[in-house]
Amino acid sequence: MPAQIVKKDLVLRIAEIIIDELKLEDVTPDSFGPEIDLVDELGIDSMDLATVVLVLQDEYGMKFDEDDYPKLVSIRLIAEYISEKIESTS
Secondary structure (H helix, E strand, O other): OHHHHHHHHHHHHHHHHHHHHOOOOOOOOOOOOOOOOOOOOOOOOHHHHHHHHHHHHHHHOOOOOHHHHHHOOOHHHHHHHHHHHHHHHO
């Protein structure tokens, strides 16, 4: 159960960052579905994703491999990526 709570917090924080950085209107972290395809459904391009990744790197003190960017197409996948990176360094 605690892992689910932490993951939910992570998903909400990633949603907040995406909303803030991309200046999305009429969207809240709670209404931002973790499965929404950021590229196909929201039209996020590689520059937008790079901006979000830079903020996430600062937020979580980790490095994202540029080769992994194409895999980061939903909040759920970004949250799993961050979780795996954090677990692999601890």
